[in-house]
Amino acid sequence: YFIQSNLSGLEKVASIRLCGITSHSLPPFCEFPDDLKEQVAGGCYLVNGGFEYDGKVVTELDTDELIKVLNEIVLSGVKNVSVCGLFSPMNSVQEEAVGHIIKTMGLHGPPLGGARPPLVFKRPPLEKS
Numbered sequence: 001y002f003i004q005s006n007l008s009g010l011e012k013v014a015s016i017r018l019c020g021i022t023s024h025s026l027p028p029f030c031e032f033p034d035d036l037k038e039q040v041a042g043g044c045y046l047v048n049g050g051f052e053y054d055g056k057v058v059t060e061l062d063t064d065e066l067i068k069v070l071n072e073i074v075l076s077g078v079k080n081v082s083v084c085g086l087f088s089p090m091n092s093v094q095e096e097a098v099g100h101i102i103k104t105m106g107l108h109g110p111p112l113g114g115a116r117p118p119l120v121f122k123r124p125p126l127e128k129s
Contacts, residue, residue: 018094
């Protein structure tokens with residue numbers, strides 16, 4: 001209720017899921033109420049990467065694909081990006097790699113390393129004049 005009554009101050013967030021060929025039936029934002037989804041969903045990108053529950057690689061991270069997606073996000077004007085790799089608590093190396101690429105593209109975020117839930121990269125706050 002609180003979030004839905006205060007939608008005007010929320011910013012869009014692009015969601016990158018490292019999932020390869022799995023997890024496409026339940027994309028990010030799929031369970032959000034329509035008005036909340038409209039306000040915050042800044043794109044949903046299901047890309048190569050991710051791990052199985054036992055730590056095996058689903059697919060290798062494809063940096064060319066990732067850079068193409070990040071360029072799309074930058075061109076859309078969205079400044080906030082969340083990254084979630086399948087079973088990343090088992091192995092966060094792919095999320096860490098994505099985080100470094102995101103930072104080189106001018107998006108800002110928290111320090112990398114063991115961040116849970118998904119890494120979220122956000123532009124710096126605007127300075128009040």
